[in-house]
Amino acid sequence: MTSERLRRQIEFIVEIDKLKSILRQTALVDGSRRENSAEHSWHIALMAVVLAEHANAKADLLHTLKMLLIHDTVEIDAGDTFAYDEVGALDKEERENRAAQRIFGLLPADQGEEFYALWLEFEARETPESRLANAMDRMMPVLHNYYNHGGTWRRNDIEITRERVEKRVRPIDDGSHELWAFIEGLLDDAVERGMLTP
Secondary structure, rough: OOOOOHHHHHHHHHHHHHHHHOEEEOOOOOOEEEEEHHHHHHHHHHHHHHHHHHHOOOOHHHHHHHHHHHHHHHHHHHHOOOOHHHHOOOOOOHHHHHHHHHHHOOHHHHHHHHHHHHHHHHHHHHHHHHHHHHHHHHHHHHHHHHOOOOOHOOOOOOOOHHHHHHHHOOOOHHHOHHHHHHHHHHHHHHHHHHOEEE
């Protein structure tokens, strides 16, 4: 006989399969298609494992990984809001908070509360772990756009300039000065090569 706890955990696991269907704006490095949110979460979690040594402050890696693996589950309900969509950003916090409560509410109470707290911690960017997690989250789209020759930076419907990109990804510096210096170099080169508007 299945316990109520296990039933709820399985229900959550089945629900988060939907994350594989949420397409993000960013194309893969090879430009062949847009990535989905599940792929993004996996990729930045692995990035954290590889790049954690460059963090400004020592961060608990397991705690950081938990944050990275759950932070975008809210997109199952809220969708992926493009980073430069000012209209979509107006109600993003409300949509995502409602989604977090529903999705994490599928879990047994203790796990649901833990996941919701991790999600809030990620959003607040106040701990070493959340600053490292946010650095990974903001860094990945820059890598994608740089290595696929401009990608979403070259969209025609929204003006995306180096200044806007820098403002968006500046939290990388809070997590790692070294990674921020690397990203600034990529942005400079992207402008020089015509992939990003000055």
